Amino acid sequence: MDFRSDTVTWPTPEMREAAAEAAVGDDVYGEDPTVNELERLAAEMLGKEAGLFVTSGTQGNAVSVLAHTQRGDEIILEARSHIYLNEVGGLAVLGNLMVRPIVGELGWMRPEDIKRAIRADNIHYPRTHLLCVENTHNTAGGIPLTPEQLKADWEIAKEHDLCVHLDGARIFNAAIALEIDVKKLTQYADTVMICLSKGLSAPVGSVVVGRGEFVKKARKYRKMLGGGMRQAGIIAAPGIIALTKMVNRLTEDHETARLLAEGLKKINGIRVLNLVKTNMVNIDFAGIDWTSSDWIEACRKLGWKTRASGTITRLCTHYGIDIEDIKAFIEGLNKLVYSESL
Numbered sequence: 250m251d252f253r254s255d256t257v258t259w260p261t262p263e264m265r266e267a268a269a270e271a272a273v274g275d276d277v278y279g280e281d282p283t284v285n286e287l288e289r290l291a292a293e294m295l296g297k298e299a300g301l302f303v304t305s306g307t308q309g310n311a312v313s314v315l316a317h318t319q320r321g322d323e324i325i326l327e328a329r330s331h332i333y334l335n336e337v338g339g340l341a342v343l344g345n346l347m348v349r350p351i352v353g354e355l356g357w358m359r360p361e362d363i364k365r366a367i368r369a370d371n372i373h374y375p376r377t378h379l380l381c382v383e384n385t386h387n388t389a390g391g392i393p394l395t396p397e398q399l400k401a402d403w404e405i406a407k408e409h410d411l412c413v414h415l416d417g418a419r420i421f422n423a424a425i426a427l428e429i430d431v432k433k434l435t436q437y438a439d440t441v442m443i444c445l446s447k448g449l450s451a452p453v454g455s456v457v458v459g460r461g462e463f464v465k466k467a468r469k470y471r472k473m474l475g476g477g478m479r480q481a482g483i484i485a486a487p488g489i490i491a492l493t494k495m496v497n498r499l500t501e502d503h504e505t506a507r508l509l510a511e512g513l514k515k516i517n518g519i520r521v522l523n524l525v526k527t528n529m530v531n532i533d534f535a536g537i538d539w540t541s542s543d544w545i546e547a548c549r550k551l552g553w554k555t556r557a558s559g560t561i562t563r564l565c566t567h568y569g570i571d572i573e574d575i576k577a578f579i580e581g582l583n584k585l586v587y588s589e590s591l
């Protein structure tokens with residue numbers, strides 16, 4: 250069992266079968282029918298013109314940002330967003346971009362803060378050209394941003410001619426948590442990156458969607474970054490299953506996360522730090538006097554992989570973790586905490 254991320258999910262038996270039987274061709278020539286179908290399907294589900302299958306979320310964000318910007322542009326993003334913190338500085342290295350981070354409120358950048366950050370047309374300033382938003386917001390605790398929040402940011406961006414890119418690695422978690430069609434969220438972005446290999450359980454891959462012209466540019470950047478894949482239908486086929494069969498079950502991951510948070514809150518010395526709205530539970534176990542190694546070892550004894558930074562850890566629920574697993578974990582942890590602190 251593994252709480253470290255929803256990236257650890259294994260492909261379902263149906264995905265393995267689909268991979269084995271996938272029709273393939275050379276995707277660099279645009280001739281892989283399974284990749285083409287995945288790209289079409291993703292674009293349709295997200296309400297955009299065209300799609301591009303990429304190797305990972307990081308590559309999808311990179312090609313999107315590159316396709317939107319020119320060297321020296323400034324982009325506005327949330328201070329704890331994945332693009333800013335966890336994508337190896339690609340914005341600087343690949344795009345030669347300036348960044349203007351804004352501290353959000355539970356992952357949401359207030360429109361007035363965005364407005365203040367947009368540069369005036371002045372010979373001294375770089376051009377502000379792109380706003381990046383993230384939904385669900387990972388480090389804020391898997392928080393789903395609502396259509397109203399996204400609309401407010403979108404309107405400010407459009408008033409100032411900015412493009413809007415949505416890092417929707419977990420956009421379906423947001424839609425499921427808010428009980429709305431995903432298009433209600435993606436309508437407030439020009440381009441969207443979605444991950445197939447997180448809660449949706451495909452073994453690999455992400456899709457970027459937007460207008461046809463944008464996808465054409467992004468495709469060229471994907472090639473530049475070494476992401477021109479050949480008989481990629483083998484990995485696109487599980488992606489189609491991810492989109493058609495695995496979206497609605499995300500509600501189970503949200504339920505297991507809720508149960509997990511409830512159980513953890515009852516343990517003296519453990520604090521749940523986030524509003525648990527999707528599949529992430531952030532905790533601080535400082536009150537039980539364990540180090541990060543104690544925590545990792547205790548979880549290992551119970552059969553779980555986890556990680557921790559100081560006394561803080563994120564626990565992610567996903568396909569393959571059910572209610573019984575959570576109950577057993579909470580019971581075991583209670584026993585360990587109790588015996589260790591005696």
Ligand code: TLP
Nearest residue numbers: 254256305306307308331335387416418
């Ligand atoms: N997130 C991973 C780690 O990189 C932190 C995780 O375990 O949560 N956008 C968001 C919001 C993400 O959370 C991630 C991955 C990505 C983009 C990048 O996706 P990959 O890992 O496919 O490059």
